[in-house]
Amino acid sequence: MQDIAPHLVAQPTIVPAIKRSGRVTLVMMTTARHEYGFPTQPVDRLDLAFEGIPGDRHFGWTRPADSRLPMYPRGTPVRNVRSLSLVSTEDLAAIADRLGSPVDPRWIGANIVVSGIAGFTFLPRGTRLRIDGGATLIVEDLNKPCRFAGKIIADNTPGRADIELAFAKVATGLRGIVASVERPGEVVAGAQIVAQIPEQWLYA
Numbered sequence: 001m002q003d004i005a006p007h008l009v010a011q012p013t014i015v016p017a018i019k020r021s022g023r024v025t026l027v028m029m030t031t032a033r034h035e036y037g038f039p040t041q042p043v044d045r046l047d048l049a050f051e052g053i054p055g056d057r058h059f060g061w062t063r064p065a066d067s068r069l070p071m072y073p074r075g076t077p078v079r080n081v082r083s084l085s086l087v088s089t090e091d092l093a094a095i096a097d098r099l100g101s102p103v104d105p106r107w108i109g110a111n112i113v114v115s116g117i118a119g120f121t122f123l124p125r126g127t128r129l130r131i132d133g134g135a136t137l138i139v140e141d142l143n144k145p146c147r148f149a150g151k152i153i154a155d156n157t158p159g160r161a162d163i164e165l166a167f168a169k170v171a172t173g174l175r176g177i178v179a180s181v182e183r184p185g186e187v188v189a190g191a192q193i194v195a196q197i198p199e200q201w202l203y204a
Contacts, residue, residue, distance in 0.1 A: 012201035020195045022116030024131065025089060027187055029111060030057040038085075038109030039152060046111065046187040048135050052083030052180075053111060059083065068144075080180070081140035086112045086129075087176035088120035098170035101157050108149040110176065112187060117195055121174050128182065128196040135185030143178050145171035 028040035038057060052059040063080040065072040072078060087110045096103045105113050114120060123129075127139040150167030154160055 010204050012203065015200040017199045018197050020117045020197065022088075022114050022120075022193050022195075024112055024187060024189055024191045024193055025115050026105065026113040026189055027111065028106060028113075029053050029055065030109070031055075038148075040106050040109050040111060042106070044188070048084075048181050048184045048187060050181050050184055052080070056083075056111070058085075082178040083181065084111045084137060084179045085109050085143060085176060086114060086120075086137075086179060087143075088117060089113060089115040090118065091121050091174040091176060095167075095171045095174050099153075099163060099166060101153070101160055101163060103153060104156070107152045107156055108175070114193055117193070121176055123177055123195055124197060124200055126198050128198075129179065130194045130196060131185065131187050132191040132193075133186045133188065134183060135181070135187050136183040137179040138182045139177050139179050141178050142173075143175045145175040149175075 026042060027044075027046045028042050029046065030038065031041045031043070046053050049059075051061055058080070060080050060083070062077045063082065065074060065076040065078050067074075069076075069078060085108075087105050087108070092103050092105060092113075117123070121142050123139050125139055125141060129137040129139065131137070145168045147164060147168055149171075150164040153167055154163040157163055
């Protein structure tokens with residue numbers, strides 16, 4: 001029987017696997033209740049478990065489906081692929097430049113702030129983030145900016161109510177990534193972080 005697969009799917013261009021390294025500059029978690037739930041505060045270290053950060057708002061194997069998963073009824077339990085939020089100092093600086101105002105990573109719920117990895121928000125799904133001390137994270141998705149984060153930034157920036165709506169526009173592609181834990185371990189500021197970016201291809 002003739003193999004027709006080559007006629008159905010074009011052979012993709014393959015980008016080889018690469019590594020990029022940087023540093024953890026800050027670690028944070030949710031430590032108090034807030035109107036929007038996700039702002040974080042600096043801590044000495046994160047002791048990661050498979051479910052995420054013990055005591056953090058996003059800890060757990062599952063989470064309720066929300067507007068990001070319109071294929072499910074809201075509230076449906078789904079696998080938690082958003083147990084950690086990571087941003088880079090470079091991407092935050094670019095957002096601040098576009099907004100004309102500083103953006104504190106606490107306001108947008110970051111758990112880990114990284115420096116030194118260019119294009120951090122666009123690390124592809126499946127990238128392993130290996131951190132000195134043994135912890136390893138898996139990049140699950142980029143983190144899309146929303147109005148709620150913009151509202152918190154605006155609330156902390158007197159005279160800039162416009163930021164509430166502007167943030168989602170200027171932060172697109174710069175908001176960082178969400179990740180899950182592949183290997184538990186300790187994460188502290190100053191630790192080296194290595195991004196093991198897998199072989200990539202575009203399915204067409």
